Amino acid sequence: MNRSRITPSIQTQARQVIEITVVSLALAGTVGFANLAQAQTAPTDKSSDVTAQQAFKRADVDTDNKLSPAEAAKLPAIAQRFKSLDTDRDGFLSAEEFMAGSKAPQ
Template sequence: MKAIQRRTFAFDARSVMLFTALSLGGAAALQAQTAPAAAPKAQGGPSYGPATSSPNPTAPAATGTSAAAAFDRADANADGKLSADEAATLPAIGNRFEQLDTDRDGSLSRTEFDKGAKS
Protein backbone atom coordinates (compact mmCIF):
# COMPACT_ATOMS: atom_id res chain seq x y z
CA MET A 1 0.00 0.00 0.00
CA LYS A 2 1.40 3.29 -1.03
CA ALA A 3 1.40 6.12 1.52
CA ILE A 4 -0.52 9.18 0.49
CA GLN A 5 1.62 12.24 0.74
CA ARG A 6 -0.19 15.41 1.73
CA ARG A 7 1.02 18.58 0.29
CA THR A 8 0.76 21.71 2.38
CA PHE A 9 0.58 25.17 0.93
CA ALA A 10 1.80 27.08 3.97
CA PHE A 11 3.88 29.48 1.93
CA ASP A 12 1.03 30.29 -0.44
CA ALA A 13 -1.49 30.75 2.37
CA ARG A 14 0.89 32.98 4.33
CA SER A 15 1.59 35.07 1.25
CA VAL A 16 -2.12 35.56 0.60
CA MET A 17 -2.74 36.45 4.26
CA LEU A 18 0.14 38.94 4.24
CA PHE A 19 -1.10 40.56 1.04
CA THR A 20 -4.63 40.78 2.46
CA ALA A 21 -3.42 42.33 5.71
CA LEU A 22 -1.32 44.91 3.86
CA SER A 23 -4.19 45.75 1.53
CA LEU A 24 -6.67 46.19 4.36
CA GLY A 25 -4.17 48.25 6.33
CA GLY A 26 -3.57 50.49 3.35
CA ALA A 27 -7.30 50.92 2.82
CA ALA A 28 -7.76 51.84 6.49
CA ALA A 29 -4.97 54.39 6.23
CA LEU A 30 -6.67 55.97 3.22
CA GLN A 31 -9.96 56.13 5.09
CA ALA A 32 -8.21 57.90 7.98
CA GLN A 33 -7.04 60.75 5.77
CA THR A 34 -8.89 64.00 6.35
CA ALA A 35 -10.54 66.07 3.65
CA PRO A 36 -8.79 69.25 2.50
CA ALA A 37 -9.60 72.31 4.61
CA ALA A 38 -10.61 74.57 1.73
CA ALA A 39 -12.13 74.03 -1.69
CA PRO A 40 -10.08 74.96 -4.77
CA LYS A 41 -10.18 78.60 -5.81
CA ALA A 42 -13.02 79.43 -8.18
CA GLN A 43 -11.12 81.78 -10.51
CA GLY A 44 -7.48 80.82 -10.32
CA GLY A 45 -7.87 77.08 -10.61
CA PRO A 46 -6.84 74.65 -7.89
CA SER A 47 -4.64 75.87 -5.08
CA TYR A 48 -1.79 73.71 -3.89
CA GLY A 49 0.03 74.14 -0.58
CA PRO A 50 -0.78 76.44 2.32
CA ALA A 51 -2.83 79.58 1.85
CA THR A 52 -0.73 82.67 1.28
CA SER A 53 -3.27 85.42 1.96
CA SER A 54 -4.42 84.92 5.55
CA PRO A 55 -5.01 82.07 7.96
CA ASN A 56 -8.49 80.66 8.39
CA PRO A 57 -10.26 83.01 10.86
CA THR A 58 -12.86 80.39 11.81
CA ALA A 59 -10.39 77.86 13.21
CA PRO A 60 -10.54 79.02 16.88
CA ALA A 61 -14.33 79.20 16.77
CA ALA A 62 -14.50 75.67 15.38
CA THR A 63 -12.32 74.44 18.24
CA GLY A 64 -14.61 76.13 20.75
CA THR A 65 -17.67 74.62 19.08
CA SER A 66 -16.23 71.12 19.17
CA ALA A 67 -15.22 71.56 22.81
CA ALA A 68 -18.73 72.73 23.68
CA ALA A 69 -20.22 69.76 21.85
CA ALA A 70 -17.88 67.36 23.65
CA PHE A 71 -18.81 68.92 27.00
CA ASP A 72 -22.53 68.56 26.22
CA ARG A 73 -22.09 64.90 25.17
CA ALA A 74 -20.12 64.06 28.30
CA ASP A 75 -22.53 65.87 30.66
CA ALA A 76 -24.87 62.89 31.03
CA ASN A 77 -27.11 64.39 33.72
CA ALA A 78 -27.17 67.87 32.05
CA ASP A 79 -26.31 69.74 35.24
CA GLY A 80 -23.75 71.98 33.51
CA LYS A 81 -20.79 70.35 35.28
CA LEU A 82 -18.73 67.24 34.62
CA SER A 83 -18.20 64.80 37.45
CA ALA A 84 -15.13 62.57 37.49
CA ASP A 85 -17.18 59.70 36.02
CA GLU A 86 -18.56 61.89 33.23
CA ALA A 87 -15.09 63.28 32.47
CA ALA A 88 -13.74 59.74 32.23
CA THR A 89 -15.69 59.34 28.98
CA LEU A 90 -13.25 61.86 27.49
CA PRO A 91 -9.76 60.38 28.08
CA ALA A 92 -7.88 63.64 27.42
CA ILE A 93 -9.90 65.38 30.13
CA GLY A 94 -10.48 62.41 32.46
CA ASN A 95 -6.75 61.72 32.80
CA ARG A 96 -6.16 65.30 34.00
CA PHE A 97 -9.36 65.76 36.02
CA GLU A 98 -7.69 66.73 39.32
CA GLN A 99 -5.35 69.14 37.53
CA LEU A 100 -8.20 70.83 35.63
CA ASP A 101 -10.50 71.09 38.67
CA THR A 102 -8.98 74.39 39.84
CA ASP A 103 -11.66 75.24 42.41
CA ARG A 104 -11.46 71.69 43.89
CA ASP A 105 -15.23 71.20 44.04
CA GLY A 106 -15.08 67.71 42.50
CA SER A 107 -16.51 68.74 39.15
CA LEU A 108 -15.42 70.61 36.05
CA SER A 109 -17.30 73.73 35.06
CA ARG A 110 -17.56 74.66 31.41
CA THR A 111 -14.82 77.29 31.96
CA GLU A 112 -12.45 74.73 33.50
CA PHE A 113 -13.26 72.30 30.71
CA ASP A 114 -12.58 74.91 28.01
CA LYS A 115 -9.19 75.75 29.57
CA GLY A 116 -8.33 72.04 29.63
CA ALA A 117 -9.47 71.55 26.04
CA LYS A 118 -7.23 74.41 24.86
CA SER A 119 -4.14 73.10 26.67
Protein backbone atom coordinates in the same frame (compact mmCIF):
# COMPACT_ATOMS: atom_id res chain seq x y z
CA MET B 1 -35.54 44.12 11.60
CA ASN B 2 -36.36 47.60 10.35
CA ARG B 3 -33.07 49.12 9.09
CA SER B 4 -34.46 52.66 9.09
CA ARG B 5 -34.81 52.50 12.89
CA ILE B 6 -31.25 51.22 13.34
CA THR B 7 -29.46 53.65 11.01
CA PRO B 8 -30.15 56.91 12.91
CA SER B 9 -29.01 55.32 16.15
CA ILE B 10 -25.80 54.05 14.58
CA GLN B 11 -25.23 57.41 12.90
CA THR B 12 -25.79 59.24 16.19
CA GLN B 13 -23.43 56.92 18.04
CA ALA B 14 -20.81 57.23 15.32
CA ARG B 15 -21.08 61.03 15.40
CA GLN B 16 -20.64 60.99 19.19
CA VAL B 17 -17.61 58.71 18.96
CA ILE B 18 -16.05 60.94 16.31
CA GLU B 19 -16.68 64.12 18.31
CA ILE B 20 -15.28 62.58 21.49
CA THR B 21 -12.27 61.23 19.60
CA VAL B 22 -11.56 64.60 17.97
CA VAL B 23 -11.75 66.41 21.30
CA SER B 24 -9.65 63.76 23.03
CA LEU B 25 -6.99 64.02 20.35
CA ALA B 26 -7.10 67.80 20.44
CA LEU B 27 -6.72 67.78 24.22
CA ALA B 28 -4.06 65.08 24.20
CA GLY B 29 -1.95 67.03 21.73
CA THR B 30 1.45 65.98 20.54
CA VAL B 31 4.92 66.75 21.79
CA GLY B 32 5.61 68.91 18.75
CA PHE B 33 2.42 70.90 19.20
CA ALA B 34 3.07 71.36 22.91
CA ASN B 35 6.53 72.75 22.13
CA LEU B 36 5.07 75.03 19.48
CA ALA B 37 2.34 76.23 21.85
CA GLN B 38 4.96 77.13 24.44
CA ALA B 39 6.97 79.07 21.86
CA GLN B 40 4.03 81.11 20.56
CA THR B 41 0.42 81.83 21.40
CA ALA B 42 -1.94 80.08 19.02
CA PRO B 43 -4.95 82.06 17.79
CA THR B 44 -8.35 80.97 19.10
CA ASP B 45 -10.04 78.57 16.71
CA LYS B 46 -13.83 79.00 16.88
CA SER B 47 -14.48 75.53 15.43
CA SER B 48 -12.35 73.98 18.19
CA ASP B 49 -14.38 75.90 20.78
CA VAL B 50 -17.63 74.64 19.27
CA THR B 51 -16.34 71.06 19.17
CA ALA B 52 -15.19 71.28 22.79
CA GLN B 53 -18.57 72.71 23.84
CA GLN B 54 -20.36 69.88 22.02
CA ALA B 55 -18.14 67.28 23.70
CA PHE B 56 -18.82 68.86 27.11
CA LYS B 57 -22.60 68.78 26.52
CA ARG B 58 -22.52 65.15 25.39
CA ALA B 59 -20.44 64.10 28.38
CA ASP B 60 -22.70 66.04 30.81
CA VAL B 61 -25.28 63.27 30.99
CA ASP B 62 -27.25 64.74 33.91
CA THR B 63 -27.22 68.22 32.30
CA ASP B 64 -26.10 69.99 35.47
CA ASN B 65 -23.49 71.98 33.49
CA LYS B 66 -20.57 70.29 35.21
CA LEU B 67 -18.73 67.03 34.69
CA SER B 68 -18.31 64.49 37.44
CA PRO B 69 -15.28 62.17 37.32
CA ALA B 70 -17.59 59.44 35.92
CA GLU B 71 -18.86 61.72 33.15
CA ALA B 72 -15.32 62.90 32.37
CA ALA B 73 -14.21 59.27 32.03
CA LYS B 74 -15.87 59.29 28.59
CA LEU B 75 -13.12 61.67 27.48
CA PRO B 76 -9.79 59.96 28.27
CA ALA B 77 -7.67 63.09 27.75
CA ILE B 78 -9.88 64.94 30.24
CA ALA B 79 -10.14 62.05 32.68
CA GLN B 80 -6.36 61.78 33.06
CA ARG B 81 -6.09 65.55 33.73
CA PHE B 82 -9.29 65.87 35.77
CA LYS B 83 -7.66 66.90 39.06
CA SER B 84 -5.44 69.53 37.48
CA LEU B 85 -8.35 70.96 35.45
CA ASP B 86 -10.59 71.15 38.54
CA THR B 87 -9.13 74.50 39.61
CA ASP B 88 -11.73 75.23 42.29
CA ARG B 89 -11.26 71.71 43.73
CA ASP B 90 -15.00 71.03 44.02
CA GLY B 91 -14.72 67.55 42.47
CA PHE B 92 -16.39 68.62 39.22
CA LEU B 93 -15.35 70.32 36.01
CA SER B 94 -17.37 73.39 35.14
CA ALA B 95 -17.80 74.31 31.50
CA GLU B 96 -15.26 77.10 32.05
CA GLU B 97 -12.68 74.71 33.55
CA PHE B 98 -13.27 72.27 30.69
CA MET B 99 -12.88 74.95 28.02
CA ALA B 100 -9.75 76.36 29.67
CA GLY B 101 -8.30 72.84 29.76
CA SER B 102 -9.15 72.27 26.11
CA LYS B 103 -7.06 75.33 25.16
CA ALA B 104 -4.15 74.88 27.56
CA PRO B 105 -1.00 72.98 26.56
CA GLN B 106 -0.45 69.90 28.66
